[in-house]
Amino acid sequence: xxxxxxxxxxxxxxxxxxxxxxxxxxxxxxxxxxxxxxxxxxxxxxxxxxxxxxxxxxxxxxxxxxxxxxxxxxxxxxxxxxxxxxxxxxxxxxxxxxxxxxxxxxxxxxxxxxxxxxxxxxxxxxxxxxxxxxxxxxxxxxxxxxxxxxxxxxxxxxxxxxxxxxxxxxxxxxxxxxxxxxxxxxxxxxxxxxxxxxxxxxxxxxxxxxxxxxxxxxxxxxxxxxxxxxxxxxxxxxxxxxxxxxxxxxxxxxxx
Amino acid sequence: xxxxxxxxxxxxxxxxxxxxxxxxxxxxxxxxxxxxxxxxxxxxxxxxxxxxxxxxxxxxxxxxxxxxxxxxxxxxxxxxxxxxxxxxxxxxxxxxxxxxxxxxxxxxxxxxxxxxxxxxxxxxxxxxxxxxxxxxxxxxxxxxxxxxxxxxxxxxxxxxxxxxxxxxxxxxxxxxxxxxxxxxxxxxxxxxxxxxxxxxxxxxxxxxxxxxxxxxxxxxxxxxxxxxxxxxxxxxxxx
Numbered sequence: 001x002x003x004x005x006x007x008x009x010x011x012x013x014x015x016x017x018x019x020x021x022x023x024x025x026x027x028x029x030x031x032x033x034x035x036x037x038x039x040x041x042x043x044x045x046x047x048x049x050x051x052x053x054x055x056x057x058x059x060x061x062x063x064x065x066x067x068x069x070x071x072x073x074x075x076x077x078x079x080x081x082x083x084x085x086x087x088x089x090x091x092x093x094x095x096x097x098x099x100x101x102x103x104x105x106x107x108x109x110x111x112x113x114x115x116x117x118x119x120x121x122x123x124x125x126x127x128x129x130x131x132x133x134x135x136x137x138x139x140x141x142x143x144x145x146x147x148x149x150x151x152x153x154x155x156x157x158x159x160x161x162x163x164x165x166x167x168x169x170x171x172x173x174x175x176x177x178x179x180x181x182x183x184x185x186x187x188x189x190x191x192x193x194x195x196x197x198x199x200x201x202x203x204x205x206x207x208x209x210x211x212x213x214x215x216x217x218x219x220x221x222x223x224x225x226x227x228x229x230x231x232x233x234x235x236x237x238x239x240x241x242x243x244x245x246x247x248x249x250x251x252x253x254x255x256x
Numbered sequence: 257x258x259x260x261x262x263x264x265x266x267x268x269x270x271x272x273x274x275x276x277x278x279x280x281x282x283x284x285x286x287x288x289x290x291x292x293x294x295x296x297x298x299x300x301x302x303x304x305x306x307x308x309x310x311x312x313x314x315x316x317x318x319x320x321x322x323x324x325x326x327x328x329x330x331x332x333x334x335x336x337x338x339x340x341x342x343x344x345x346x347x348x349x350x351x352x353x354x355x356x357x358x359x360x361x362x363x364x365x366x367x368x369x370x371x372x373x374x375x376x377x378x379x380x381x382x383x384x385x386x387x388x389x390x391x392x393x394x395x396x397x398x399x400x401x402x403x404x405x406x407x408x409x410x411x412x413x414x415x416x417x418x419x420x421x422x423x424x425x426x427x428x429x430x431x432x433x434x435x436x437x438x439x440x441x442x443x444x445x446x447x448x449x450x451x452x453x454x455x456x457x458x459x460x461x462x463x464x465x466x467x468x469x470x471x472x473x474x475x476x477x478x479x480x481x482x483x484x485x486x487x488x489x490x491x492x493x494x495x
Binding site for chain 1: 267268269271272273275276277279280281283284348349350351353387389390402403404405406407413414417451452453455456457459460461462463467
């Protein structure tokens with residue numbers, strides 16, 4: 001066996017060993033399959049990222065709505081339908097990558113986009129109807145036959161609570177009262193408490209949901225604190241006073 | 257508009273959270289079922305590997321008994337995989353894949369290691385069957401392999417490739433131990449085989465995933481084997 005060469009193989013720089021590996025053909029098949037897989041994954045990650053950004057913009061626009069349980073005003077509506085058509089395009093573009101076997105394969109990649117989209121969709125639904133969007137209705141909002149997992153649906157709803165908090169506090173600051181719909185029974189705080197109770201009642205929700213639980217609770221409590229503050233001291237406030245939502249204060253701003 | 261909607265208080269239809277709870281319960285049940293099977297796979301795999309690891313201390317020529325014993329243990333593993341296949345087939349494949357992927361890699365590793373050892377028995381001719389293809393492994397484990405669209409239980413190419421990385425690691429150790437056993441020929445065979453595999457891995461475009469991370473070990477193992485061959489040839493011990 002004099003053919004064995006002594007110099008060490010220099011792993012990256014050296015050409016493949018002189019006799020072509022008998023496994024080359026097999027590995028070339030693997031290569032093309034792995035390449036397809038990586039390409040798909042990249043397309044999905046990119047679409048997911050863009051869907052997330054557009055959903056956030058939609059939510060910002062929706063936060064300008066003041067009237068609960070009424071059609072979205074035209075100015076806002078125009079903006080969000082422009083975002084929506086781009087979102088639809090993005091979903092449709094990756095739909096072929098998310099069929100059959102691959103529907104769950106790239107779940108981690110598409111999930112962030114779907115969650116953010118769920119947040120936007122459920123927020124709009126709430127503003128229009130003062131109802132929580134059902135799973136079925138939410139699924140129907142996703143174009144291209146891409147399936148909505150229960151996880152993504154719930155995680156989107158968790159984030160909805162944060163949007164409702166912002167909406168409530170802005171409503172109180174500008175309108176002097178908690179937004180309530182035209183219908184029977186309760187106001188936004190009633191709804192938030194119901195949502196909280198619903199979330200807390202879920203048994204066996206995953207780790208990601210547990211992580212959002214505390215944030216969700218503190219959002220509800222911020223609104224509770226703000227309502228309290230409004231009742232106790234509200235009349236002393238100058239008109240046009242705007243509560244600082246960004247900071248962790250609970251509306252305990254002294255009157256001037 | 258929902259103003260005329262019949263539910264009087266608040267925003268939530270109870271059915272919404274009931275539906276979610278049902279789904280959570282179903283999911284927990286499936287996971288429990290799969291977890292039990294995967295644990296059985298782990299146990300069986302440990303048995304197989306403890307048999308196959310005797311190859312490090314038994315000369316190649318005397319491995320027949322070890323191989324047939326390992327083969328029996330692997331057959332039991334095939335039965336366990338059969339159960340997994342049955343349960344997993346009721347759900348989208350990739351929904352729970354991460355729960356058993358590791359054990360499928362181990363099962364595949366046992367098969368490819370067994371095949372390599374078997375192909376080097378004296379009654380076997382040369383390099384034939386040295387590397388079991390993914391199809392051959394699938395046949396042994398009785399699972400389909402490398403499906404692209406059909407959503408049924410199978411072994412993925414990633415799982416197979418990861419098992420080949422384990423094989424390389426194991427053969428590097430075997431190259432060292434062969435010398436201890438006085439077998440100076442086997443390290444050469446290992447060297448040739450692993451170089452061929454390494455060349456195969458080099459054509460893959462690996463992205464940042466588990467395959468990439470684990471394939472980094474290949475070059476170290478190639479070097480380890482090279483060192484053994486170098487030591488032997490330096491001392492004129494190469495047959």
